[in-house]
Amino acid sequence: MKETLLLTKHMRENPEESHLLKSYEKNGGYKGAKKVLKSGSPELVLEEIKSSNIRGRGGAGFPTGVKWGFLAEDEERYLVINADESEPGTFKDRILLERDPHQLIEGMIITCFAANISKAFIYIRGEYAKPARRVQNAVEQAYEKGYLGKNIFGSSMDLDIVVHLGAGAYICGEETALLNSLEGRRGEPRLKPPFFPAVKGLYNKPTLVNNVETISSVPWIMNNSGKDYASLGVEGSTGTRIFSLSGHINNPGNYEIEMGSSFGEFVESLGKGVRNNKSIKAYIPGGASAPWLRGDQLEVKMTIDDVANEGSMLGSGAVVMMDEDTNLLLAAKSLVSFFAHESCGQCTPCREGTTWLENILERIASGRGRLSDIDLLLDVCDNISPGLTWPPKMTTICPLGPSATASIVSLMKDFRSEVEILLPKKVVLR
Amino acid sequence: MSWEVERLDKAKELIEMYPQKRSALGPLLYLAQDKDGYISNDSIVEISSLIGITEVQVQSVASFYSMYKQEPTGQYLLSVCKSISCEISKSSDVINKVKEFTNLSNNETDDEGLFTYESVECIGACGGAPAIQVNYETVEGLTPEKAVDLCKWLKDVKPEIVVADELQQKFGGTKSFDWAVEDNTGSSSPVPSFQSYDTSKGSK
Numbered sequence: 335m336k337e338t339l340l341l342t343k344h345m346r347e348n349p350e351e352s353h354l355l356k357s358y359e360k361n362g363g364y365k366g367a368k369k370v371l372k373s374g375s376p377e378l379v380l381e382e383i384k385s386s387n388i389r390g391r392g393g394a395g396f397p398t399g400v401k402w403g404f405l406a407e408d409e410e411r412y413l414v415i416n417a418d419e420s421e422p423g424t425f426k427d428r429i430l431l432e433r434d435p436h437q438l439i440e441g442m443i444i445t446c447f448a449a450n451i452s453k454a455f456i457y458i459r460g461e462y463a464k465p466a467r468r469v470q471n472a473v474e475q476a477y478e479k480g481y482l483g484k485n486i487f488g489s490s491m492d493l494d495i496v497v498h499l500g501a502g503a504y505i506c507g508e509e510t511a512l513l514n515s516l517e518g519r520r521g522e523p524r525l526k527p528p529f530f531p532a533v534k535g536l537y538n539k540p541t542l543v544n545n546v547e548t549i550s551s552v553p554w555i556m557n558n559s560g561k562d563y564a565s566l567g568v569e570g571s572t573g574t575r576i577f578s579l580s581g582h583i584n585n586p587g588n589y590e591i592e593m594g595s596s597f598g599e600f601v602e603s604l605g606k607g608v609r610n611n612k613s614i615k616a617y618i619p620g621g622a623s624a625p626w627l628r629g630d631q632l633e634v635k636m637t638i639d640d641v642a643n644e645g646s647m648l649g650s651g652a653v654v655m656m657d658e659d660t661n662l663l664l665a666a667k668s669l670v671s672f673f674a675h676e677s678c679g680q681c682t683p684c685r686e687g688t689t690w691l692e693n694i695l696e697r698i699a700s701g702r703g704r705l706s707d708i709d710l711l712l713d714v715c716d717n718i719s720p721g722l723t724w725p726p727k728m729t730t731i732c733p734l735g736p737s738a739t740a741s742i743v744s745l746m747k748d749f750r751s752e753v754e755i756l757l758p759k760k761v762v763l764r
Numbered sequence: 765m766s767w768e769v770e771r772l773d774k775a776k777e778l779i780e781m782y783p784q785k786r787s788a789l790g791p792l793l794y795l796a797q798d799k800d801g802y803i804s805n806d807s808i809v810e811i812s813s814l815i816g817i818t819e820v821q822v823q824s825v826a827s828f829y830s831m832y833k834q835e836p837t838g839q840y841l842l843s844v845c846k847s848i849s850c851e852i853s854k855s856s857d858v859i860n861k862v863k864e865f866t867n868l869s870n871n872e873t874d875d876e877g878l879f880t881y882e883s884v885e886c887i888g889a890c891g892g893a894p895a896i897q898v899n900y901e902t903v904e905g906l907t908p909e910k911a912v913d914l915c916k917w918l919k920d921v922k923p924e925i926v927v928a929d930e931l932q933q934k935f936g937g938t939k940s941f942d943w944a945v946e947d948n949t950g951s952s953s954p955v956p957s958f959q960s961y962d963t964s965k966g967s968k
Contacts, residue, residue, distance in 0.1 A: 349944040422847040422886040425940045433944060453783065460831045461843075461887045463900045463956035464928050467949055470959050496781050499956055501790055501829035504885065518789030518815070520828040537784060578940075580849040580890035587891050588941050622848055622886075652890070660852055668851035672885050678828075 335595055335603040338566060338574050340554045341547065342590045345433040353468050355475040358436035364481060366556040367443045371489040379448035383552070385560030387572040392416055392507070392545035393621065393650045395638050404532040405449055406540040413446050413454040414536060414543045416512060417469075420459055420504040422622035422672055423652030426576040427546040429588050431458065431465035434550070435472035441552035443486065443493060449542055452492045457512055460501045470497045504676035508732045509543040511678065522678045523732035547576060568594040571637035571648075581617070581655035582609045591636075593648075598632030601655060612657040616749070620649025622669050623737035625724055626744035629658075645724045646740075662749050663756065666741040667695040673738030684735025687718040691738060703757045712746060715739035767810050771795060774962055775814055781960075785815040789825055791961055793832050798953045798963045801877075802833040830884070831900075833954065838873045838880040840918050840926065841954035842866070843897040844911075846883045849890035854908075858894045859883050861908040865915045878919065880954065891940030899951040901928035905937025925950045925965045 344361050345352035358364070370379060384399030405411065415438065419427040430438060442454050456473075458466045473495050476482040484492050503521045506512045510524035513536050528534055535541025551573065555563045564572045571593035577600070580586045585606035597619065601607065608614060614629035619636075625646040627634060634644055641648045656665060674688035691714055694707055704710075712722070719726040719736035722743050726736035745753060767775065775795060779788040792814065796807035803826045812819045826832045844850075844859050868874060868881040889895035892904025896911060903914065914935040918926075927950030929943065949964055951957035957964040 345944070349942060351945065353945070419888055420886055423849055423890050424886075425888040425890050428888050429941050433941075459888075460829075460956050461897060461900055461902075463951065463958060464902065464947060464949075466956065466958050467947075467964060497960060498787075499790065499794070499958055499961075501793070502831035502884075503829050515790070516787060517784065518786035518817075518825065520825055578890060580893060580940075581852055586893075586938070586940070618848070654849055654852075654890070656852055665848060665852055668846065668848050672847055675885055 335591070335599050337590050337604070338592045339590055340574050341430065341434070341437065341550050341576065342588070344437065345429070352433050353435060353472065355436055355472065355479065358434070362557070363436055363553070364440050366553045367440045367447075367481075368487050370444050370556055371447055371487050371491055374447070376448045376450060379444060379556065382555055382560035383448070386555045386563035387560075388548065388551055388555070388563065389571070389638065390545055391547035391551075391575065391651065393421065393623070395648065398544065398548055401532065401544070402445075402449060402542060404530075405542055406533045408540045410537075410539045411449060411451050412536045412539060412541040413442060413449065413451045414512065414516065414541055415442065415454070415456040415546060415549060416507060416509065416543055417456055417458040417462070417465075417546045418500050418507040418512060419462070419546070419650075420507050421650040421652055422669070423578060423580055423618060423654045424621055424650040425578045425580075426588050426651060428462060428465050429576070430546050430550050431462065432468050435469040436476070437550045437553055438469070438546060439472055439476050439482070439495065441549035442495065443481070444552050444556055445542065445544070445549055446493050447491055451542070452494065454493065454495045455516060455536075456495060456497045457506070457516055458497060458499055459506075460499045466497060466499055473497060503678075504672075505678045505732070505734060508734065511732070512543065513541065520678070522680050525731055567592045568637055570639045575651055577636070577651045577653055579605050579653050579655070582612065582614075582657035582660070583607075583655050584609055593637045594635055596633050596635055597627075597653065600636060600653070601632065605655070608655065608657055612659065614655055615658045615660055616656050616662060616744070618652070618654040618656075620647045621652040622672055623647075623733070623740060624649045625740040626748070628748050647725070662745055662752050663695065663699060666745045667692070667699055669741040670695055670738055673734060677734060681730040681735060683718045683729040684738070687714050687735060688738045690714050691742060698753065698756055701756070705757045707757060708746060708750070708753060711742050715742055766806065771799065778961070779815065786817060789815060789817075789822065790829075793826055794955045794958075794961050794963060797833060797837075798955045798961070801837045801954060802835055831955075836873065836877070837954040838877050839922070840878065841880045841882070841897075841899050842915070843882050843884040843887070843900075845885070845887045845889065845893070845895050847886035847890075849886075850893040850895060853893035855894035857908040858896065858906055858911045861912050862896075862915060865912050879915070889940050892936070892938050898926045898931060899954050900956040901926050901931060901950055903928065903931045903936045904939045906935065907937065910935045910937070925952045
């Protein structure tokens with residue numbers, strides 16, 4: 335199994351200076367944007383993006399071309415890049431921001447041309463200080479060259495980019511919460527409808543919100559073609575994808591591959607196998623929100639649809655491998671604590687539910703568990719996400735709360751005995 | 765006490781960047797914290813008049829985000845990650861050692877104002893777990909021993925500026941990916957070092 339380098343080729347071949355404009359240009363950078371602005375049309379760009387069949391890389395996997403097509407007409411429209419990468423296990427946007435920021439900027443120029451947008455924002459999580467500095471440097475270099483600002487590349491197009499830092503709230507990765515945050519408000523998700531960003535987004539204006547990796551793919555698609563992109567990977571999961579591999583792996587890291595290989599192959603060949611020759615007990619196929627798969631399910635193919643068929647999701651492309659020695663109760667507790675900490679507090683089932691889930695797991699972990707706790711955990715989960723299905727049903731405005739149930743449901747479905755062994759035989763009343 | 769001229773000029777510059785004044789609230793809160801180590805009442809009053817929202821609105825936003833601190837923070841903010849990839853890579857050992865060395869529990873600051881300790885959720889260093897940030901500069905591939913060495917070094921040397929690359933070279937291990945080229949920019953306060961906010965400092 336080999337990597338297919340589209341987005342990470344430039345950084346791999348020019349490690350010392352891939353973040354600099356001169357290196358990006360030397361390797362063909364900004365040529366696509368120049369060509370598009372000179373002789374292309376917005377319709378043609380949209381055509382290419384649609385024919386590439388690229389689906390959003392933030393987690394939801396929505397077709398990018400369709401999303402762009404929804405953008406409502408208005409004199410004032412915005413592009414917002416979602417660089418609030420905070421899904422536990424995910425660190426792929428970090429490398430794109432840090433090591434090849436101009437690729438993102440070129441993608442933004444083309445996107446804004448296609449959507450007739452003249453003001454764009456890059457919302458980067460606050461903890462990504464170094465990536466943010468690199469992006470800001472790149473933006474400044476692009477302004478100096480006349481690639482941003484007024485009449486870019488000598489065309490009639492204007493584009494301003496503002497790099498904005500978040501301040502430590504995972505929920506701002508949810509697009510409507512991100513927009514609230516960018517407006518200087520608490521990062522609380524908005525109700526959809528009416529607040530679909532494509533219609534009522536930033537400042538109530540039509541807004542495209544796209545992930546870093548998605549927009550970083552745009553220059554390659556325009557330099558080649560939508561068809562070329564669609565010929566990579568498999569149907570429904572075209573192109574390449576950067577997977578963040580972590581956990582008990584010999585060679586963790588970001589790997590850009592065509593979708594369609596199995597998780598097992600991925601771990602063995604690029605991940606160089608499991609540490610200390612252990613076996614995998616369970617793994618997370620797509621970030622903290624995704625239900626776990628078992629170690630005997632490593633033959634599952636890494637595509638959006640295959641993982642969905644197994645009752646989980648490819649999500650943000652974060653693959654976390656847990657070996658046979660992993661205490662899965664503590665793993666679940668870590669995941670649930672995450673969601674409890676990151677709940678914005680708007681919806682009662684999520685705010686109260688995640689807190690209770692955390693408390694119950696804590697008491698089991700500290701040896702005070704009750705036999706009834708398993709049913710209690712599942713009952714609380716069911717109140718957050720009725721039926722405990724995947725994709726989850728919601729009693730909440732956004733999917734954060736329902737995501738918190740994923741690890742508990744996985745634990746009780748496939749590894750219940752690991753929890754039962756920790757519980758006393760009968761309820762202890764104090 | 766209201767903000768000095770220099771900070772007010774920077775504030776106005778930040779406000780100009782956005783179509784609506786209120787969008788500058790986040791950056792302005794960083795400006796406040798860079799100087800004072802937390803969001804002071806004076807800053808809340810100042811920001812409220814700068815962007816034309818009420819003081820309560822400013823406070824309500826400031827209290828929502830974990831990176832805006834409600835109480836004075838030490839010179840070095842130690843944020844140890846405890847999310848899943850770090851958790852299964854024994855981050856709890858790192859956490860215990862750092863707490864023991866600094867003699868602090870979660871969200872506490874020592875009497876000298878040197879360290880503030882916090883355990884935090886995912887900082888995007890999962891491939892190099894376990895990881896820590898010092899003033900939002902990342903160090904990956906820690907061991908409990910190296911984490912203590914890092915704290916000792918900060919205490920002894922008291923660097924004015926902490927730089928991710930320098931800390932990584934001295935105390936880090938496995939990284940999430942190749943950092944490739946050394947960066948000399950870092951942070952001198954418990955806010956992200958970022959040139960647009962004037963919180964970014966050269967190191968040597």
